[in-house]
Amino acid sequence: MWCRLGLSQTSATARYQSLKISFRSETMRASSLCLLFGLVLMMTWTSEAQPQAAAPIPEECCFNFIDFQIPIKKIVSAEKTDSHCPVPGIVVTTPRTRFCVKPEEAWIKSYIKEQLKKT
Known part of the structure; x- marks a missing residue:
């Protein structure tokens, strides 16, 4: 097969290796971009979940009540x-x-x- 294309086996292997490295770097670059996009999207979503105009926080609220009368x-x-x-x-x-x-x-x-x- 190498003879028909006029390539030697070593040059075909070298070309395959360079394509493999190039493909890996393209895949890694795409994965990194997807990860970055996902993080930005998540940060935007969580920042919108925060209340825009928060109500004033009271100084003191009651959660536990006594069940007896104070003199x-x-x-x-x-x-x-x-x-x-x-x-x-x-x-x-x-x-x-x-x-x-x-x-x-x-x-x-x-x-x-x-x-x-x-x-």
């Missing part, structure tokens, strides 16, 4: 949590600590009502 004379203050909190609550401060209370509790409702009368 009224121990309460220093009671404040409603921010409206951006996922669950409404009232933060009750005593001289030692702070508690979260559900706003539906009757005793906290009466305390807040009394505080509003005083002001």
